[in-house]
Amino acid sequence: MSRVTAPLLIGGALAAAVVAAAVAGTALPPGAALAMHIPHRLLPPGPGHPFGTDQFGRDQLTRILVGAQASLEVALVATAVGLLAGVPLGAAAAMGGRRWDEVLMRLTDGMYAFPALLLALMVVTALGPGLAHTALAIGIVSAPPFARLTRARLLELRPLEYVEAARASGLGPWQVLLRHLLPGAYGALAVQASANMGGAILVEAALSYLGLGVQPPQPSWGGMLNDAQGFFLTSPWLALFPGLAITVAVLGFNLLGDGLSDLLEPRTRG
16 A cells, blocks of 8 residues: 655655755845855854855855755756656657667667766767756756656556557547556656656766866856865865765655655555
């Protein structure tokens, strides 16, 4: 029986905290994350600066809140691109006959041959750095898992009696797909979308760390880790708090996906 589990509660709480941080970032005055106060540079966490300040005297908490916006924006756009590209691809493979299935699945297998970060790195290198290109690159990387999941779920549902009854009633293949097959895949797609959010945040942080993601002066968690490299021994909080933010976000969405799997797809559990 479907039930609310600890991963769902913990993951939902952590994901909600990340969303709340991004919303709080929108309430800050414009330019607050960029304001430099050189006399206050490299202050440790304390009153007035709970997360300390960086080498330019910028408040770390403010920058993490604003960086949450960039991470969530990239993750949401990338997941939407993955869904919009992957679901039709998987549906076409499942419904288009054996030849289409072979061609489309070999295409996704070819993309799977590259690690996600490497493929995203190649796409961003070709398109150029920036938030929009980062989201598009991660979205392209996200499409194959959605395609394979959609195909597998539709092939599993096609032999069921209610689908056969829909065909017998005179509905065409695409009407059966839209009315009866795709709704049966919504739960699995929701689980994959949640897990993809965590993966997208991690890849965005890695690209920003390498200087190919969100570009300065816009704050990003990966960019903050890059800036902290030269101060790790003397000012470890510069790396600690962005690293914790990435950990909380990735863990939260992954646990949320695990909990949604228990709730929406209980039959897949042992």
